[in-house]
Amino acid sequence: RKEVEQDPGPFNVPEGATVAFNCTYSNSASQSFFWYRQDCRKEPKLLMSVYSSGNEDGRFTAQLNRASQYISLLIRDSKLSDSATYLCVVNRGNRDDKIIFGKGTRLHILP
């Protein structure tokens, strides 16, 4: 099983719709979880951290399910500007300084 797995997509979603991505991770010792966003030919940027209790930032909601070892990202009322690749990021746990990036899920918001 790969350390971090994501559906590569693309997800083609009409503007205004709700879309959700999942990401699974294999290391049960992982303690930190993030979603990064990467626009075409640009650098990745942090979208949000994922906390055990779940967290929300405007139209974006992130959830963590430790028992099933996955994290999710929900985007409500999607905008054209949400078109990007979303990278799931997980640390290796055990106070490891390194993080592992998923290969990303491509999202296209259609007008």
Place this chain on the structure above:
Amino acid sequence: DAGITQSPRYKITETGRQVTLMCHQTWSHSYMFWYRQDLGHGLRLIYYSAAADITDKGEVPDGYVVSRSKTENFPLTLESATRSQTSVYFCASSESSGGYNEQFFGPGTRLTVL
């Protein structure tokens, strides 16, 4: 301007040549990282540094050398470039442990090895 910068932004070189990619950050972040991004592989860690004069290997270190004599600089050298090192290289920094904190990425260097 504050931030993290990389140079050059684009580089074309030939097989066997030595190439150095530069990374500079103005935040005095302790941690710095080098990643490469290739289609089908996502971002992979090459080397990282927890502080000046402390470096460690990542997932794909072969063929690369790093140094960190100053906190703000973290150059990456390809000692003898190969075609398989054609990639987009991102430098990143974080205030403390990279496993627990946001990493800030530079704009990337697109390297082509002919």
